[in-house]
Amino acid sequence: MSYVALANITLTGNDNQILFSSIPNTYRHLALVMQTRAAGGGLTYPSVRFNNDSGTNYPQVTMGANSAQVYNTTYNFNRIGYGGNSTTSHGHAMTLDIFDYAQTDKQKVFLQKENYYGNAIGYFTGRWLNTAAITSIAIFFEDGSNMASGSTFELFGIAS
Amino acid sequence: MTNKSLLRSSLVNNRWYETMLVGNSAFIPVTYELIETIPITSNTSSITFANLASFSTTYRHLQIRGTGRSNRGDDNSAVGIRFNGDTGSNYSFHNIQTLSGNWDTANSGSHTSITLGYTLAAATTASGHYGGFIIDILEPYNSNKFKTVKAFSGQPSGRNFICVASGNWRNTNSVTSVTLIDAAGTNFVSGSSFSLYGIRR
Numbered sequence: 001m002s003y004v005a006l007a008n009i010t011l012t013g014n015d016n017q018i019l020f021s022s023i024p025n026t027y028r029h030l031a032l033v034m035q036t037r038a039a040g041g042g043l044t045y046p047s048v049r050f051n052n053d054s055g056t057n058y059p060q061v062t063m064g065a066n067s068a069q070v071y072n073t074t075y076n077f078n079r080i081g082y083g084g085n086s087t088t089s090h091g092h093a094m095t096l097d098i099f100d101y102a103q104t105d106k107q108k109v110f111l112q113k114e115n116y117y118g119n120a121i122g123y124f125t126g127r128w129l130n131t132a133a134i135t136s137i138a139i140f141f142e143d144g145s146n147m148a149s150g151s152t153f154e155l156f157g158i159a160s
Numbered sequence: 161m162t163n164k165s166l167l168r169s170s171l172v173n174n175r176w177y178e179t180m181l182v183g184n185s186a187f188i189p190v191t192y193e194l195i196e197t198i199p200i201t202s203n204t205s206s207i208t209f210a211n212l213a214s215f216s217t218t219y220r221h222l223q224i225r226g227t228g229r230s231n232r233g234d235d236n237s238a239v240g241i242r243f244n245g246d247t248g249s250n251y252s253f254h255n256i257q258t259l260s261g262n263w264d265t266a267n268s269g270s271h272t273s274i275t276l277g278y279t280l281a282a283a284t285t286a287s288g289h290y291g292g293f294i295i296d297i298l299e300p301y302n303s304n305k306f307k308t309v310k311a312f313s314g315q316p317s318g319r320n321f322i323c324v325a326s327g328n329w330r331n332t333n334s335v336t337s338v339t340l341i342d343a344a345g346t347n348f349v350s351g352s353s354f355s356l357y358g359i360r361r
Contacts, residue, residue: 015162061316
């Protein structure tokens with residue numbers, strides 16, 4: 001089996017962070033599939049970090065469209081996530097493919113696709129400015145608010 | 161905070177099924193399988209996944225995932241895809257892409273490979289920078305159709321590239337091999353890696 005479910009979480013209550021920890025180094029790539037909805041408040045941005053790195057170490061580029069415009073931009077944040085947003089009534093869906101996550105000869109490149117509030121779709125690529133193997137993945141809302149009960153998170157390992 | 165440690169997960173290295181006895185849950189077969197991984201350990205102008213005819217009754221689609229870097233004297237290079245050793249102008253492609261925050265497109269109706277733009281980091285980027293890509297090859301064994309490819313790739317270094325691409329090989333023959341080339345005529349370098357997966361019928 002080459003596309004292996006490593007773990008999955010469905011929130012049964014509101015929570016402000018999901019953490020997949022102790023990720024084994026026995027696969028070649030990882031795939032994260034998630035669907036979130038905000039538990040309260042206004043727009044908020046689903047975000048991802050590796051190995052608890054909260055430094056400005058995630059340069060990214062995106063292209064996409066919403067009901068008003070097409071857009072493309074580059075940016076460097078302290079997290080993965082831009083533009084995709086979630087409200088109490090509109091969910092956000094994302095797939096994040098992480099390549100060579102356990103290889104220590106390269107910075108970690110990822111590809112991301114998402115759709116979200118405002119009839120929007122986005123394609124992203126980025127790097128984590130670190131050659132360390134990824135051992136944990138944290139998922140949270142950028143403003144620190146809660147993800148709603150029913151939000152789902154699935155992590156897959158892809159064999160080499 | 162919800163913490164899911166994979167150290168304690170029963171799903172790590174999962175391959176499980178329950179008994180097939182009546183009344184029990186069904187056996188869930190494997191559907192996405194690794195066929196081969198080709199790691200690059202020295203400069204290589206192309207790689208080939210060969211002998212693919214033997215999988216024609218097993219897989220409906222194929223997928224290539226990988227990371228790549230080129231020794232081209234620029235901040236990027238492209239990956240070209242060929243089938244069955246065909247180097248003729250029998251391929252079409254069309255790309256939507258951005259670089260440096262600017263829109264860009266590329267297309268050809270008659271080319272010597274399906275060319276995926278901006279897939280590889282290259283020599284003027286810092287070491288340790290690689291591009292990432294996912295290439296889907298749809299129904300490679302269907303002898304009634306030209307072969308369609310779609311791809312998503314990017315390498316966020318240099319001028320920061322991202323690309324969504326599609327293309328076809330104008331041939332209905334069943335695929336027996338897939339070759340990836342550095343479309344600029346330069347080389348994949350050490351650390352690049354290409355994995356081929358089959359998706360079952």
